[in-house]
Amino acid sequence: xxxxDRRAFLKVTAAAAALALPGLASxxxxxxxxxxxxxxxxxxxxxxxxxxxxxxxxxxxxxxESLTNDPTMINRLRAGETNVWDLIxxxxxxxxxxxxxxxxxxxxxxxxxEPYFEKMLPAFKPPYKWAMxxxxxxxxxxxxxxxxxxxxxxxxxxxxxxxxxxxxxLWNDRKNDGRYGVQESDDWNVFNLCLISGFDPxxxxxxxxxxxxxxxARQVFKGAKLVGDLATMNQSLVAGxxxxxxxxGTYSASPxxxxxxxxxxxxxxxxxxxxxxxxxxxxIEITSTVANPQLSPLATQFxxxxxxxxxxxxxxxxxxxxxxxxxxxxxxxxxxxxxEELDAIQWDSLEEEMARSVEYDIVPDYEKLHDIMxxxxxxxxxx
Amino acid sequence: xxxxxxxxxxxxxxTPARPRSSLGFRYSLPVLLLLAVGFIAPLVAVIAFSFVExxxxxxxxxxxxxxxxxxxxxxxxxxxxxxxxxxALTVVVLAVxxxxxxxxxxxxxxxxxxxxxLLFVLPLFISENVxxxxxxxxxxxxxxLLGGVKALTGIxxxxxxxxxxxxxFGMVYVYLPFMLFPMTLGLSMVPREVTEAxxxxxxxxxxxxxxxxxxLAMPGIIIGALLTFVLxxxxxxxxxxxxxxxxxxxxxxxxxxxxxxxxxxxxAALSVLLMLVVxxxxxxxxxxxxxxxxxxxx
Numbered sequence: 001x002x003x004x005d006r007r008a009f010l011k012v013t014a015a016a017a018a019l020a021l022p023g024l025a026s027x028x029x030x031x032x033x034x035x036x037x038x039x040x041x042x043x044x045x046x047x048x049x050x051x052x053x054x055x056x057x058x059x060x061x062x063x064x065e066s067l068t069n070d071p072t073m074i075n076r077l078r079a080g081e082t083n084v085w086d087l088i089x090x091x092x093x094x095x096x097x098x099x100x101x102x103x104x105x106x107x108x109x110x111x112x113x114e115p116y117f118e119k120m121l122p123a124f125k126p127p128y129k130w131a132m133x134x135x136x137x138x139x140x141x142x143x144x145x146x147x148x149x150x151x152x153x154x155x156x157x158x159x160x161x162x163x164x165x166x167x168x169x170l171w172n173d174r175k176n177d178g179r180y181g182v183q184e185s186d187d188w189n190v191f192n193l194c195l196i197s198g199f200d201p202x203x204x205x206x207x208x209x210x211x212x213x214x215x216x217a218r219q220v221f222k223g224a225k226l227v228g229d230l231a232t233m234n235q236s237l238v239a240g241x242x243x244x245x246x247x248x249g250t251y252s253a254s255p256x257x258x259x260x261x262x263x264x265x266x267x268x269x270x271x272x273x274x275x276x277x278x279x280x281x282x283x284i285e286i287t288s289t290v291a292n293p294q295l296s297p298l299a300t301q302f303x304x305x306x307x308x309x310x311x312x313x314x315x316x317x318x319x320x321x322x323x324x325x326x327x328x329x330x331x332x333x334x335x336x337x338x339x340e341e342l343d344a345i346q347w348d349s350l351e352e353e354m355a356r357s358v359e360y361d362i363v364p365d366y367e368k369l370h371d372i373m374x375x376x377x378x379x380x381x382x383x
Numbered sequence: 384x385x386x387x388x389x390x391x392x393x394x395x396x397x398t399p400a401r402p403r404s405s406l407g408f409r410y411s412l413p414v415l416l417l418l419a420v421g422f423i424a425p426l427v428a429v430i431a432f433s434f435v436e437x438x439x440x441x442x443x444x445x446x447x448x449x450x451x452x453x454x455x456x457x458x459x460x461x462x463x464x465x466x467x468x469x470x471a472l473t474v475v476v477l478a479v480x481x482x483x484x485x486x487x488x489x490x491x492x493x494x495x496x497x498x499x500x501l502l503f504v505l506p507l508f509i510s511e512n513v514x515x516x517x518x519x520x521x522x523x524x525x526x527x528l529l530g531g532v533k534a535l536t537g538i539x540x541x542x543x544x545x546x547x548x549x550x551x552f553g554m555v556y557v558y559l560p561f562m563l564f565p566m567t568l569g570l571s572m573v574p575r576e577v578t579e580a581x582x583x584x585x586x587x588x589x590x591x592x593x594x595x596x597x598x599l600a601m602p603g604i605i606i607g608a609l610l611t612f613v614l615x616x617x618x619x620x621x622x623x624x625x626x627x628x629x630x631x632x633x634x635x636x637x638x639x640x641x642x643x644x645x646x647x648x649x650x651a652a653l654s655v656l657l658m659l660v661v662x663x664x665x666x667x668x669x670x671x672x673x674x675x676x677x678x679x680x681x
Contacts, residue, residue: 071645079440184628186643226545226627232519239525241542367438367644374639379458381465381630 037298039064040073041089042285044145044318045306054305060298069187070094077104082291086299089287092130093361095140096286100133105288106295107138108303114139116307120326123354130286130359141288142303144315145323147345148268148353149188149360150280152248154237156263163244167269167279168196170244171216177223181245183233188247190369191281191360193217200274201281202361205369213369217376227377230321231255237264249353250345251283254322258344266346268353280357284326309333317341324350432651440647450652459653462633463660469622469632470615473554474608477562480555481607485566489573503560511557515624518553519544545627553621558614562607569603570596605672609665616661633657 037060039045046064055062067073070090077088082104090099099105117126124143131141151170153163163170170176171192182189194201197216199209225242226232233245234256249266256264272279287306289299306315312327313336324345327333337347346353363369434446437453488496506514521527524542533539543549573596581591597604619634628635633653640650 069643072642075440075645181627184623186639226629228623228627232624232627235519235523239523241524241544367646370644374636374644375458377628378461378631378636381461381628 033294033296034298035060037062037087037296037302038085039087039089039302040076040085040290041066041087041287042068042145043320044315044323045089045287047318047320049314050306050311050318053311054302058298058301062298062302069185071187074099074104077290078102083293085290086292086296087287087302088290089285091360092284092286093359094286095288096130096132096134097362099288100138100140104291105140106291107133107140108142108289108300110139112300113142113303116142116304119307119330121329124326130284141286142307143284143286143326144306144312145325146282146284146354147250147323148266148280148282148350148357149247149249149251150192150266150268150357151244151246152233152237152253152264152266153244154240154242154263155265157240157243160265160267163267164270167272168192168198171196171220171223171246174219174223178225179243180224181233181236181242182221182224182227183230183245183247183252184227185230185247186370186373187366188281190363190366190373192246193220193373194363194369195269195272195274195279195281196220198273201363202274202358204364210365210368210372214372214376217373218380221377221380224380234261234264237261249282250350251321251323253346254344255320257346258322258340262343266353268349268356270356274358276358278356278358280353281360282354282357283360310336313337316345429651429654432648433655435648435651437648438644438646450648451656453649454652454656459633459636462631462636463657465630466616466618466632466634466657467660467664469551469554469618469630470612472551473558473615474562474612476551476555477559477611478566478604478608481559481563481566485563485570485603488563488567489571500564503563507560511620512624514557515553515620518556518625522549544625545629547626547630550622550626550630553625554615554618557618557621558611561610561614565603565607565610566600567603569600569606572603573599601672605668609668613661613665616657 035058039062041064043066044050046066051062051064054060073088073090074094077085077099088099088105095105100107114126117124117128117131120128120143127136127139128143131139131143133140151163153160155163158170171180191201193213193216194205194209197209197212199205199212205213221227226236228236230248230252233242233248233252236242237245238256238261249268251266253264253266269279271277287303289295289303305311307327309327309330309332312325312330312333316323316325316328316337322341322344324347325333328337342348428442431442433450434448435442435450436444436447437449484499488499492499519526522529522542522544524530524544525533526542529540529542577599578591578595581595586594617634619632619638622628622630622632622635634657637650637653637657640646640653644650
């Protein structure tokens, strides 16, 4: 037996400790994350009504941060916060077109999650395009809230039929200057300025189209009575300061409707310059698991939890804004909605409005068009 | 280090001022560290970001002036001018409104001045956003004011909401205490004997105001003006809520760059320029009015 002096003993134990430590540390980190879940989302998923039952059932610490635009959330992941968040909830194109190719999200187990799509509204039947990777092989997230999102009118001032017929031309008629507002929702306003200009937002644009867009942006902001958040828009519609606003739809009109103002209504144009002659745009949220090296096991459990008919109803009517959910196909979920709630989310026209809408997509020259819009807004000021 | 400390300790016995200053330095270390981490580091990050390639997030790339070029090529000067003009106008309006009130608080109201002070301080306990939205509900068409007028007289007036003058109104309303209290302090520093002596020597009321009170109260007025000006240049909610974005101040442009445009470097460059403009203006004022001198310290 070789003689083991104090120095050699120290060396060996130090080496053993060095080998064991990372394992220990990672096990501790994993153990720590078993009861922790961080969600980056649009408002609603961060509400106590949605999170508290999950917190108490799991005995977990759930942190949810709500932001109101997709690029900001995605840039948080790009900036290195993939090791902070477990779930990200954004609009439909980002998972498949951006986050998956950039390695920011992790695919889900198809066998475990695809059956949920079977129970959703017919449009979501698997394989559901926006939940799948571009090659169609991987499931990238779960669908829940959705809705048409074009513009909102006060039907006491402009009838629904007239608004649907005129569509985006409401903003091309200079006689309407001073009658409308613009909701501060910049990415959507870029889509709408393209549609008012008469072309599809979701394709690359020619120089002539960009010139036309620039002119439209100037006119629209010059003629706007106000630009503001959705609460200000609804307040101004109800008070009669304005008669309609862009961008808006079920999501933004629902709080006013639920508050006893059925005259405030999201409208989808009957026709427009997009494929199939469509004039509206719709959104569908996709919630994905983040490519977190230590993803909380609660992330996938939460995705299952919100599929429950009762929780889905709570998500639809969580604080802030109210929205239809794909789970309404399930009678157990649907029967939880009262008549007032169905009226608030315009259930009567939901199907036809979705049929008249093209699903939200990424604008190839968004940065250029957004810069033009920001400049137009600035130059229209002071009037 | 130890050697240096010993060396510095040597003459310390002879001159007692030295150790006290080094002791002071050591005591101030926690605050200095906090300042370095909490104030200087973010500032350096913002300055560094302003030289990064537009729409990128990589601090360690080749530095570029592209963001500054964009600002000077486009119409951002308008937003700068709006912000500076609104802030300057707010200062002027506040100076005119606050002077009589401050005079009253310092000289006239006596035991009531505590109550008046309280009335001006209380709104500060409510969030600025809530107060401004309150004004929207008051002034909106069909709201408290116009709805009330219509119900009582049948006359339908046009609302003045969502116009540039409403932005100035909002700023004056929000920043009033920041002008009023320094001004009151300034006015209470004017010795009564001096004004009495001026009257005794035959000065008119206007002369006493112009030649005695105003110069002696100047430190308070200048501090109030600087405070409201700097706060006013950074204002954003007033233009958004009461102004309905009828004007885009520079702070709003910065916010757009950091959010929807996801162009952090451009936002950083705008912030740096704003800091420079405000810094230079404040320095000019401080050079013109040497606070130490008028406070009688020099």
